[in-house]
Amino acid sequence: SSASYYERYHSLEDIYYWINKTAQEHPDMVKVILIGSSYEKRPLYVLKLSGRQERAEKRAIWIDCGIHAREWISPAFCLWFVQYSLNFYNLNNDITEMLNSMDIYVLPVMNPDGYKYTWTTNRMWRKNRSLSKESNCVGTDLNRNFDANWCTKGASNRPCDEIYCGQFPESEPEAEAVANFLRSHKDSVKLYLSIHSYGQMLLFPYSCSNEEVPNHAELFELVQEAAMKIRRHYRNNYKYGASAKTIYLAPGGSDDWAYNLGIHYSFTFELEDRGRYGFLLPPSFISKACNEALLALKSIALRVIQKT
Numbered sequence: 063s064s065a066s067y068y069e070r071y072h073s074l075e076d077i078y079y080w081i082n083k084t085a086q087e088h089p090d091m092v093k094v095i096l097i098g099s100s101y102e103k104r105p106l107y108v109l110k111l112s113g114r115q116e117r118a119e120k121r122a123i124w125i126d127c128g129i130h131a132r133e134w135i136s137p138a139f140c141l142w143f144v145q146y147s148l149n150f151y152n153l154n155n156d157i158t159e160m161l162n163s164m165d166i167y168v169l170p171v172m173n174p175d176g177y178k179y180t181w182t183t184n185r186m187w188r189k190n191r192s193l194s195k196e197s198n199c200v201g202t203d204l205n206r207n208f209d210a211n212w213c214t215k216g217a218s219n220r221p222c223d224e225i226y227c228g229q230f231p232e233s234e235p236e237a238e239a240v241a242n243f244l245r246s247h248k249d250s251v252k253l254y255l256s257i258h259s260y261g262q263m264l265l266f267p268y269s270c271s272n273e274e275v276p277n278h279a280e281l282f283e284l285v286q287e288a289a290m291k292i293r294r295h296y297r298n299n300y301k302y303g304a305s306a307k308t309i310y311l312a313p314g315g316s317d318d319w320a321y322n323l324g325i326h327y328s329f330t331f332e333l334e335d336r337g338r339y340g341f342l343l344p345p346s347f348i349s350k351a352c353n354e355a356l357l358a359l360k361s362i363a364l365r366v367i368q369k370t
């Protein structure tokens with residue numbers, strides 16, 4: 063049988079079409095919010111998912127996908143998660159509780175210029191596509207461009223490097239758009255999730271230093287429990303812990319910045335695999351990778367709902 067729409071990778075144009083079609087098909091649960099535009103003036107659309115139960119000052123979850131262009135499983139997860147949530151609302155208790163308790167803001171492609179570039183020119187592109195005044199090299203690593211120990215060890219100030227931090231914090235329109243949205247929603251957003259690949263890891267701040275965040279033990283418990291569930295249900299191993307110790311030093315990251323803004327449940331997921339295919343994860347792996355990520359997301363989100 064032909065794999066479903068959600069078990070294939072989709073071009074940027076396809077995803078824009080999907081965003082508008084999904085909102086049109088679910089006017090009672092989905093709103094499209096334009097939060098800004100990319101360097102090449104492509105729209106940054108956020109889908110706001112809400113349960114049908116109206117509630118005053120609802121809390122919210124933020125999920126961004128596609129900050130790094132070559133990590134195609136990430137936007138695939140955002141699309142897959144949205145359709146899963148809409149299809150299982152009022153059918154699956156966890157999804158129903160989540161959507162009745164929290165609005166969910168989903169940014170399927172945070173780096174549309176880079177994503178497009180991986181479809182047309184260079185499949186292994188990571189950064190955005192902004193031009194530099196001082197160099198012929200293109201692009202800033204959006205996950206080094208946030209204002210959290212910006213451009214210290216673990217980032218580079220050279221435009222040709224893959225981890226180039228940009229001219230200044232939020233110099234990139236994509237990072238600025240996300241930071242602006244979160245600043246204006248910081249009282250309602252209780253959980254921040256940034257979806258990446260590859261490596262199979264559930265990470266939390268800080269990655270900009272080896273310092274532990276005040277609620278380190280609580281965040282460690284949340285990712286440990288999530289990793290245990292993935293191991294039990296899918297027999298797959300995910301590493302978990304504070305980013306600096308578990309992966310590497312990476313200052314200027316969106317999760318560290320969101321944490322410092324006051325969103326004290328902040329995580330970065332590295333989805334499948336562990337390197338056999340890496341960024342070139344075959345479409346046949348999409349379903350399993352997304353189910354594993356969903357299990358971790360639900361585990362953490364339901365605990366955050368209890369706690370906040």
Ligand SMILES: NCCCCC[C@@H](C[SeH])C(=O)O
Binds near residue numbers: 130258260310318
């Ligand atoms: N705040 C950064 C969390 C740890 C590093 C995540 C990876 C994802 Se590709 C990176 O941005 O290098």
Ligand SMILES: [Zn+2]
Binds near residue numbers: 130133259
């Ligand atoms: Zn990444």
Ligand SMILES: [Zn+2]
Binds near residue numbers: 258259260261332
């Ligand atoms: Zn990665």
